[in-house]
Amino acid sequence: MLSFPLSLPPNLTIALLMRTAHQSYALNGGREVRLWLSVHCDAFRADPIAYLIACWWRLRGKRVRARGQFARLLGGSVHAYALWMLWHEEPMHVSGDDPDAPPILALVDARGAGEGAVAASMDSLAAEGMAALVFVPNAMRPPAAADHKSTLADVAERIDWAGEPWLLPIAAGDTIAAGAARAYRAAIAAAGGTDGAAGARIIYADDDLAGPSGRRTSPHFKPDWNSELFRHHDYLTGACILRTTREALLAHATAPDWAAQLVAGEAGKGVPAHIHKVLHHRRTRPAPQVPPVARSVTTGLPPVTIVIPTRNRVDLLRTCLAGIAATDYPAAVEVIVVDNDSDDPATLAYLAGLDPARYRVLRHAGPFNYSAINNRAVAEARGRLLCLLNNDIEVIEPHWLATMALQAVRAEVGAVGARLLYPDGRIQHAGVVTGMGGAAGHAHRLLHPDEEGYFRRHALPQFISAVTAACLLVEREKFLAVGGLNESRFAVAFNDVDLCLRLHQRGWQSLYEPRATLVHHESVSRGLDRDPVGAARFAGELAALKERWGTEGGSDPFHHPELSRASERFAVRL
Numbered sequence: 001m002l003s004f005p006l007s008l009p010p011n012l013t014i015a016l017l018m019r020t021a022h023q024s025y026a027l028n029g030g031r032e033v034r035l036w037l038s039v040h041c042d043a044f045r046a047d048p049i050a051y052l053i054a055c056w057w058r059l060r061g062k063r064v065r066a067r068g069q070f071a072r073l074l075g076g077s078v079h080a081y082a083l084w085m086l087w088h089e090e091p092m093h094v095s096g097d098d099p100d101a102p103p104i105l106a107l108v109d110a111r112g113a114g115e116g117a118v119a120a121s122m123d124s125l126a127a128e129g130m131a132a133l134v135f136v137p138n139a140m141r142p143p144a145a146a147d148h149k150s151t152l153a154d155v156a157e158r159i160d161w162a163g164e165p166w167l168l169p170i171a172a173g174d175t176i177a178a179g180a181a182r183a184y185r186a187a188i189a190a191a192g193g194t195d196g197a198a199g200a201r202i203i204y205a206d207d208d209l210a211g212p213s214g215r216r217t218s219p220h221f222k223p224d225w226n227s228e229l230f231r232h233h234d235y236l237t238g239a240c241i242l243r244t245t246r247e248a249l250l251a252h253a254t255a256p257d258w259a260a261q262l263v264a265g266e267a268g269k270g271v272p273a274h275i276h277k278v279l280h281h282r283r284t285r286p287a288p289q290v291p292p293v294a295r296s297v298t299t300g301l302p303p304v305t306i307v308i309p310t311r312n313r314v315d316l317l318r319t320c321l322a323g324i325a326a327t328d329y330p331a332a333v334e335v336i337v338v339d340n341d342s343d344d345p346a347t348l349a350y351l352a353g354l355d356p357a358r359y360r361v362l363r364h365a366g367p368f369n370y371s372a373i374n375n376r377a378v379a380e381a382r383g384r385l386l387c388l389l390n391n392d393i394e395v396i397e398p399h400w401l402a403t404m405a406l407q408a409v410r411a412e413v414g415a416v417g418a419r420l421l422y423p424d425g426r427i428q429h430a431g432v433v434t435g436m437g438g439a440a441g442h443a444h445r446l447l448h449p450d451e452e453g454y455f456r457r458h459a460l461p462q463f464i465s466a467v468t469a470a471c472l473l474v475e476r477e478k479f480l481a482v483g484g485l486n487e488s489r490f491a492v493a494f495n496d497v498d499l500c501l502r503l504h505q506r507g508w509q510s511l512y513e514p515r516a517t518l519v520h521h522e523s524v525s526r527g528l529d530r531d532p533v534g535a536a537r538f539a540g541e542l543a544a545l546k547e548r549w550g551t552e553g554g555s556d557p558f559h560h561p562e563l564s565r566a567s568e569r570f571a572v573r574l
Helices: 010-024 028-046 048-059 063-075 080-088 115-127 152-158 180-193 246-251 258-267 314-325 345-352 370-378 400-408 476-481 495-505 532-549
Strands: 104-109 131-135 166-171 202-210 216-220 240-242 273-282 304-310 333-339 359-363 385-389 393-395 413-421 427-429 432-434 440-442 462-464 471-475 509-520
Touching: 028 048, 028 063, 028 080, 048 063, 080 216, 104 115, 104 180, 115 131, 115 166, 131 152, 152 246, 166 180, 166 258, 180 202, 180 273, 202 258, 240 258, 246 258, 304 314, 304 370, 314 333, 314 345, 314 393, 333 370, 370 476, 385 400, 385 476, 400 413, 400 471, 400 509, 413 495, 427 440, 432 495, 471 476, 471 509, 495 509, 495 532
Parallel strands: 104 131, 104 166, 202 273, 304 333, 304 385, 333 359, 413 509
Antiparallel strands: 166 240, 202 216, 202 240, 385 471, 393 509, 413 427, 413 471, 432 440, 462 509
């Protein structure tokens, strides 16, 4: 990576970029160099100061910082995907051409499409050796195309269901990548031959958009199966194959969104398998549907205990407790404040003056150990639900707790995390991605909630590998079943990640709930670990996370191998 002093003026910066590019890369007809320069120039224009700081960090040998900054800046370039394709996309040589494998039959929906669009899809499918039927749902006059019937019901009658075919619903104009059929057949074989994928009735792949000129943009590197995310964003339909029945196809034949209904019906019958390859080039695709914020919940929720560790900083604690007092929750709320050696007179006076009917104050002496402090309070908690809450959390709307509780009481859910914002309104936490930076990182950090981001993921409820304990809700029984927070190995850092992953081992999946949004004045009360003792402790906890959960080389199933592990913003891996 190029490095240069911050004192260089922009014109010399660009000149140095060009010289280094020509020295460092094979020309490949000049295209690679042009793309590389375009990506870096886009990054520099988007945020010159951040770009120069990243170069300075790289020059100073701070590779991790530089890599994280560059990943976000370079991944934001409109040319990033083209460069990724040049560097990372390889011809697929996939085994699985078994003559006895079940057939894949493409259903080409020609609704609203011209003959050119139909022909493009047919040519793409024919190149892969896939049979196809073209139809116009509910139309009396069929399109002027090859083999067709006028309606989906007619098509259903022509399919040889005894051959147990896999169906590929595709919109006219969409095409598939070279090697897609072989990739799908290999996945079919795996789905029938391994316990992990056995019974999968849907196999889906990544996709991108292809314009009239054939230029490919906007890649969607998808998570592995995420049923909660799928409720709000159909990322399967139009980029998958599925097994179904004649009766199911006929049941949806007259629906305008027949393919989506068919996919949704089969998705609930097994765990869809994911091919981590861009196999579909699409004209359009379904948009995410951001759910509305719940306004009130009146019945059916259990009592909750809120645990708040604190030390001095009465201003933060007062704001936090005021927000809890204004929270609209339909059941009992117990608040336990755990004081870790406060010595500020104003704080001590405030704690002494709290109404014992509403607040319990526990004293916890000794060095700060977040896990031990919370475990101590949980041992005395009376609520069925536990809310771990930092004292620097500010409540900004009254329904946050009920919104999270509705998710936490689900049998399959473990820890529930809120969306946390910095005081300037940008995102501080929207779920945790394991493996990011070799450890774990907050997804979508520094993104504004109104921005599109990565397919609006920051605005959609979804299963996630972990959530932050700055605001975490979990059933007390589940928390105790996995032994609570680990006091010895994760006293301060990564205890929440470790907890979530242990819950997941027991079948309780973490869930990110953006409809519960709060402000987090991150670590204001405790400060940063810049002293030698704190730095050594953090290094030990980081090593423990890598050793216990393999985050150094592992891949988060809700992220993607082709998204940068150095960027919290879901940037293409360059």
